[in-house]
Amino acid sequence: MNIYIYENEEGFVQSAANQVTSLLNAKPYAKLGLATGSTPIGLYTRLIEMHRKGLVSFSKATTFNLDEYVGLPENHPESYRTFMNEKLFKHIDINIEQTHIPNGNAADLEEECRAYDQMLEQHGPIDLQLLGIGHNGHIGFNEPGKSLTSGTHLAPLQEKTRQANARFFPSIDDVPTHSVTMGVGSIMKANQIMLLIRGEDKAEIAHRALTGPITTDCPASLLQCHPNVIVLMDQGAGRLFK
Template structure:
């Protein structure tokens, strides 16, 4: 595991963007695992900028998102399909038919989970998987538990996770209670994992995940077992890694 801290936002997002653009320039058909939330927005802005400068093309790339809320229409302002379209896909030359996000409105959610896993198995492995981390150590929507599910599954969002996401909704009551998420086993199959951690409020969980015991009580700690992980922390989140 390689851990880097940055004093400024530009260095943080440029380093992350370089990881992805270098991969695409070497392999235009690369498979990208993407994430949502506020943490990767700066990265996506940088990728759009580099694309407009002619430094990278996404024309032949395929993307797989980690998760989606259950019950939100795909065109809902806070759905992860809307997020990805607005924050990245609408601004680059990617074929949207090659962008995959779990369907949180499938008639049969269990079948959707199985279908997503089959797709990942048939088309994988993902070349680089982007991750953030929740305040409770979750990755994607794999919440702390006595045991974790390996494949794509439906998960009940913990109160802390819903509270963290409430800022994107009119009220906490509007935050979905369930999500469909890629499992830890699927995440761990990626050739490389890049975790982005931002903010002083993530410093404690970053320390626990990256240096503490490996435990399902902190799902992100399982990344210590992966052979190719790069972690980028901003100055606040990297307080213990200077």
């Protein structure tokens, strides 16, 4: 595991963007695992800028998102499909049919989970999986617990997670209670994982996840078992590593 702490946002964002663009320039047909939330927005903005400058193309790439809320219409402003379209996809040259996000409105959610896993298997391992980390150590929407699920599954969201996401909704009552999320087994199959952590409020969970015991009570701690993880943190998130 390689851990890098950046003094400013520019270094943090550009380093993350360089990881993605280097992969795509070397392997245009790369498979990217993408994440949502506030942390990767700067990365997506930088990738759009680099694409417009002719420094990278997404035309042959395929993407797979980690998760989606259950019950939000696809065009809802807080759905992850809307997020990805607005923050990245509509501004680059990617084929929208090559962008995959779990369907949180599927009539049969268990079948949707099976179908998403099958699609991941058919396309082979993800080349670069982008991750953030929740305040409770979740990756994707794999919440802490006595056990974790390997494949894509229907996941209830813990109250702490719903409270953290409430800032994006009119009230906590509007935050979905469940998601469809890629499982930790699928995440760990990626050839490389890039974990982005921003903010002083993430410092304690970052230190626990990356240096503490490997436990399902902190799902991100399982990343210690992966052979190729790069961690990018800003000064606040990395303050306990100094």
